[in-house]
Amino acid sequence: xxxxxxxxxxxxxxxxNICNICNYPEKKIINQKIFGVNNIKDAVVGDVIFFNDLKxxxxxxxxxxxxxxxxxxxxxxxxxxxIPIISQNPLLDFYKTVLLxxxxxxxxxxxxxxxxxxxxxxKKNISIGENTLxxxxxxxxxxxxIGNNVVIKHDVRIGxxxxxxxxxxxxxxxxxxxITIKSGTLIGQVGFGFNxxxxxxxxxxxxxxxxxxxxxxxGSFCTIDRGSLTDTVIGESTSIDNQVQIAHNVKIGxxxxxxxxxxxxxSTVIGNNVKIGGQTGIxxxxxIGNNVKIGGxxxxxSDINDNQIVMGYPAQSIRDFLTNKK
Numbered sequence: 001x002x003x004x005x006x007x008x009x010x011x012x013x014x015x016x017n018i019c020n021i022c023n024y025p026e027k028k029i030i031n032q033k034i035f036g037v038n039n040i041k042d043a044v045v046g047d048v049i050f051f052n053d054l055k056x057x058x059x060x061x062x063x064x065x066x067x068x069x070x071x072x073x074x075x076x077x078x079x080x081x082x083i084p085i086i087s088q089n090p091l092l093d094f095y096k097t098v099l100l101x102x103x104x105x106x107x108x109x110x111x112x113x114x115x116x117x118x119x120x121x122x123k124k125n126i127s128i129g130e131n132t133l134x135x136x137x138x139x140x141x142x143x144x145x146i147g148n149n150v151v152i153k154h155d156v157r158i159g160x161x162x163x164x165x166x167x168x169x170x171x172x173x174x175x176x177x178x179i180t181i182k183s184g185t186l187i188g189q190v191g192f193g194f195n196x197x198x199x200x201x202x203x204x205x206x207x208x209x210x211x212x213x214x215x216x217x218x219g220s221f222c223t224i225d226r227g228s229l230t231d232t233v234i235g236e237s238t239s240i241d242n243q244v245q246i247a248h249n250v251k252i253g254x255x256x257x258x259x260x261x262x263x264x265x266x267s268t269v270i271g272n273n274v275k276i277g278g279q280t281g282i283x284x285x286x287x288i289g290n291n292v293k294i295g296g297x298x299x300x301x302s303d304i305n306d307n308q309i310v311m312g313y314p315a316q317s318i319r320d321f322l323t324n325k326k
Contacts, residue, residue, distance in 0.1 A: 005172040022087040050094035092195040098205040106203035176214035184221040191225035191248030
């Protein structure tokens, strides 16, 4: 993943630095170099990861990560090529490790370098409203129209023939072609992830992006958080209604429809052609299959296979829901 939005201040750190964070007194591995942080599935040699949930047992067995922050109970699940770093709180210590590489990734950058080259944009048939701030590093495609009071921050990419309403903020995001974003929507801010240490809130660093593919429509007053370690992705031709919350690392497939006031918690993966009714809540780290229909005001707390129709709380097959209502 090309982390163009966050500057990596260290090329590498020594494993001893991570051991110090975790209060792990291992002496044999202290001089090994670690070049990056990653999630279990995407990690490569030279990365450090964390592991604290058996839901990812199959992934930890084949990870290519060089080191893993893990507690004593789960260390036995690591493969022989991954060095264990024992921690009492793997998630919190991983936060701190990410911050060694990306110290500014836990907060949002409110500074915008205003573009002084609007005349160049106009040559591409790009219209820009009043009081709009566009960082000089932003790249915008032809025939794109941007409303009033919009803020577009550094290195954002916006494709051609897009329409962006007023009072929109876009950061840490890559947008395709033919995208519509209605007024009041916020895209690419830091997600809702934190832990506590000695009564102090520690924010989870978010070094991921938001990827919005071609022909997506996004309503007003939506919030789409950038990824923490992976990207948040909105698939091609998906339509999102007003006041929808999409958390960090969520992956939404193609041709989906999400009705108003729905919320999708972090790291949930949604397939193609999924229809989600209004005011639906979907828990984190779930897998929703292709061609699924979820009735309005449902609460989804477990995985859903392909081609299912569900409703209620907890969400169940429509047949069971109607039977139980009698």
